[in-house]
Amino acid sequence: MNERYHRHADLRLTALAGEGVVLHLGSRRYFTVNETGLTILTALEHPKTFDELVVAVCAEFDVAADEAAETTRAFLAQCLKAEVIRADGAD
Amino acid sequence: MNATNVVRPGFVVECPDQDLAEALTRWLDGSCLTWPATFRIRARIVPALTTLTDERVSFPQEGIEIQAGPPDGTVRIRWTDFPAEAVVSSDEPIVDLAVTPDALAHFEMAERGFFLVALVFVLRRIGWYHVHGAALIDPRGRGWMFVGNSRTGKSTTTALLAGCGWTVATDDIAFLQHAGTVARVHGFRSPIALRSGGHQLLSSVRPLGTGSDFSRRQKRGYSPEELGGRWTETVVPEILLFPTIGTETSIAPMRPSEVLSELVTWSHWVLYEPLHAQEHLDLLGRLAGQARGVRATFGPDLIRRPTLLQELIP
Numbered sequence: 001m002n003e004r005y006h007r008h009a010d011l012r013l014t015a016l017a018g019e020g021v022v023l024h025l026g027s028r029r030y031f032t033v034n035e036t037g038l039t040i041l042t043a044l045e046h047p048k049t050f051d052e053l054v055v056a057v058c059a060e061f062d063v064a065a066d067e068a069a070e071t072t073r074a075f076l077a078q079c080l081k082a083e084v085i086r087a088d089g090a091d
Numbered sequence: 092m093n094a095t096n097v098v099r100p101g102f103v104v105e106c107p108d109q110d111l112a113e114a115l116t117r118w119l120d121g122s123c124l125t126w127p128a129t130f131r132i133r134a135r136i137v138p139a140l141t142t143l144t145d146e147r148v149s150f151p152q153e154g155i156e157i158q159a160g161p162p163d164g165t166v167r168i169r170w171t172d173f174p175a176e177a178v179v180s181s182d183e184p185i186v187d188l189a190v191t192p193d194a195l196a197h198f199e200m201a202e203r204g205f206f207l208v209a210l211v212f213v214l215r216r217i218g219w220y221h222v223h224g225a226a227l228i229d230p231r232g233r234g235w236m237f238v239g240n241s242r243t244g245k246s247t248t249t250a251l252l253a254g255c256g257w258t259v260a261t262d263d264i265a266f267l268q269h270a271g272t273v274a275r276v277h278g279f280r281s282p283i284a285l286r287s288g289g290h291q292l293l294s295s296v297r298p299l300g301t302g303s304d305f306s307r308r309q310k311r312g313y314s315p316e317e318l319g320g321r322w323t324e325t326v327v328p329e330i331l332l333f334p335t336i337g338t339e340t341s342i343a344p345m346r347p348s349e350v351l352s353e354l355v356t357w358s359h360w361v362l363y364e365p366l367h368a369q370e371h372l373d374l375l376g377r378l379a380g381q382a383r384g385v386r387a388t389f390g391p392d393l394i395r396r397p398t399l400l401q402e403l404i405p
Contacts, residue, residue: 012361012368014376019348021355023372025160028150028362030355032348 004088005076006047011084013041024084031082036061037075044085050076101126106134111190114198118206123280123324127268128217130184137189140174150363155208159363166212166364170205173197177209182366184216199305202281207264211360219266219277220371222358225249226260226276226326229401234326236265236276236382238357243334244389247289248400250313253320254297255397259283260326267358267374274378276326282312292394328382330404337388342403350384351376 007013010026020038023030033041036057043056050072057068079085095112097104102119106112111134145167147158154172159165164181175194179186186209194201201207211221224238225245229252237245249262260278268275282303285293290311293299303312315322333345333353345353354375355361361371385404393399 010365012372014351014369014372016351016376016380017347019346021348021351021372021376023355023362023368025362025365025368028359030352030362032352 002049004047004049005044005053005085006088007041007044008084008086011041013038015042022084024082027083029082033075036071040072040075041079041085047088101128102130102132104132104134106132108134108136111136111195114195115206118198118202121280123322124266124277125324126217127214127219128184130186130213130217132186132188132213134188134190136195137191139191140169140176140189143169153204155205157208157363159212160365164364164366168205168208168212170194170201173200175201175205177205177212179209179212180216182216184213186210186213203263203284212363214266215360215364215367215371218367218370219268220358220367220374221360222265222267222276222354222375223263224265224357225262226265226278226328227252228258228260228323228326230256231401233330234276234328234382235330235332236326236328237332237334237387238353239333239335240357242286242336244289244336245334246283246285247292248334248389248393250283250285250289250293250318251394251397252400253283253313253315253318256320258321258323259315260323267378269370269374269377270327273327273381274374276328277324278322278326280322280324282314283318284310284312286310292391296394328378331378331382331384332387332400332404333384334387334389337390339390340388340393340399340403341390342385342387345384345386347379347384350382351379353384354379 010024012023013020015038018035020033039060040053053072054069057072095106095109097112097116104112104115145158149156149158156169158167166179168177173194174191176189177186224236227235246262253259262283264279266277300317305312
């Protein structure tokens, strides 16, 4: 998995009490993310590979690598669908 | 035709039409706000609006169409009920207004609609961010905001509390600003506008004076002083209350992220343009972080017992 993920230019993020609120300016939508989502989106201030994101999650939470990978995969899928992040090569 | 130039601390109105210049100046002076920097309004009367060529997606809301963001970064606001247009500069606190005689004849309606929306976008360019809500200070000196939609009891409750030792900044038009480590609210001074239902409720427990007649908005307006209270320009909120109307007054706590999410809803201009979006969002986050947030139901019992809010949130 060498694909690199990065935030969409329309994304704005702010953190509060361990959670986050994400805006997508292009679609004028917004939603909250939990602490894991916040960790991943914060890590994506600079583009990262899937493996690098899993390392970021493991560094933040007391969690096994397999579980971190599963959580990260699911969150990235949601974010890609909502177009708040992009993967290299995506439109 | 020569332009009438009105220069005030905080704003300049350039307008060839004296009536329009005076109406705009009176409205802005009446707000009693200490503006954060100088903004400029260039206004003119036009017989009709030109055909719209702006191809950006238009967002309608209550008789107003808004186009904002890329490619040129301007904000175009059109009043569809009584034609008028505002174009706010992409990055400077300047707005060009084109107002038809029909729109000028309905200036009072535009004060809380078309003109206010134009002002909201101008003020974003100098660090003030609008939130749809009331701002007050209770007798203990705590700052409160009632944030939410029309018809949720904000104005009626504000009018009620104005007569019970509370100080009022605004019942509806609040501007947030970074003030050191806190988010501070500036209240646009304008009469607390009561619909007939709210007027009737308050009249049932205490006599109300005549107030001002806003017949076009089907409301009556009262200054905090007419209700026995006082006005203040600024409030530092410690309590954020998101109201609905029900049968009995109650409150329910909220998580900080829920509070922030609600604030985005009621300060939704944060979603319209990339300019200052992060600053705006961060300021809402600061407000959500500094204040306790609760969902509240306002019931008729509050009218009979106005201390109830302070009892529920000691």
